Amino acid sequence: MQHPLYQQARFLKSAPSIKQAPPDEGWEVAFAGRSNAGKSSALNTITSQKSLARVSKTPGRTQLINFFELDDQRRLVDLPGYGFARVNEAMRREWERHLSEYIEKRESLAGLIVLMDIRHPLTEVDELMLGWTQGLELPVHVLLTKADKLKRGPAKATVLKVQKYLQEHYPHATAQTFSSLKREGLVQVWAKLDKWLHYERPAKKAD
Numbered sequence: 001m002q003h004p005l006y007q008q009a010r011f012l013k014s015a016p017s018i019k020q021a022p023p024d025e026g027w028e029v030a031f032a033g034r035s036n037a038g039k040s041s042a043l044n045t046i047t048s049q050k051s052l053a054r055v056s057k058t059p060g061r062t063q064l065i066n067f068f069e070l071d072d073q074r075r076l077v078d079l080p081g082y083g084f085a086r087v088n089e090a091m092r093r094e095w096e097r098h099l100s101e102y103i104e105k106r107e108s109l110a111g112l113i114v115l116m117d118i119r120h121p122l123t124e125v126d127e128l129m130l131g132w133t134q135g136l137e138l139p140v141h142v143l144l145t146k147a148d149k150l151k152r153g154p155a156k157a158t159v160l161k162v163q164k165y166l167q168e169h170y171p172h173a174t175a176q177t178f179s180s181l182k183r184e185g186l187v188q189v190w191a192k193l194d195k196w197l198h199y200e201r202p203a204k205k206a207d
């Protein structure tokens, strides 16, 4: 199962900060989340590509924003992973400055996907991230990743709890379960991305 837009994704460029980003035109959706939450895996699953987004062996080393081109108007963006344990204070500040600047100033940013491991969602640093999106009219969609690690019952209970919490504290945010391993939740994410990126899937030809 592939998607005509996301399967076209191609690496465009890496930028250390918003200054080096590609022109701020069209629409883009960014993927954020703690290191190891499964961002790279999700990007590869969504785009039906094996190694579009590189899986980093050294969390916290890459402070780059990676841009992937879908077509001449649309992009996906892989943001540096956050929350890695022993990163020094200066690096953490630098990360916060770059990320908050990107989220607040990037005109073409149409939505933010925030990935959280379903076994420990809504950590302090996730809340920091969600806080930056408040008052920006920036929609957020949370992917509770690695859903295959929980049984169906507990997974369902977690998503309901997270949805309720978001509704109360971040009403601009929605949530769903996701598994790259099982390709679960893919159709739901595609629908969200299509909407944010103003993309209409061509109608299937009747034959």
Ligand SMILES: Nc1nc2c(ncn2[C@@H]2O[C@H](COP(=O)(O)OP(=O)(O)OP(=O)(O)O)[C@@H](O)[C@H]2O)c(=O)[nH]1
Pocket: 033, 034, 035, 036, 037, 038, 039, 040, 041, 042, 055, 056, 058, 059, 060, 080, 081, 082, 145, 146, 147, 148, 149, 178, 179, 180, 181, 182
């Ligand atoms: N069981 C399971 N494991 C997953 C899933 N998605 C990712 N993983 C594993 O989780 C680990 C981290 O995945 P990545 O996709 O590299 O995570 P990331 O968020 O890109 O990490 P950083 O680049 O360090 O920020 C890897 O060992 C993956 O194989 C999933 O849906 N199910």
Ligand SMILES: [Mg+2]
Pocket: 039, 040, 041, 053, 054, 055, 056, 081
């Ligand atoms: Mg990654």
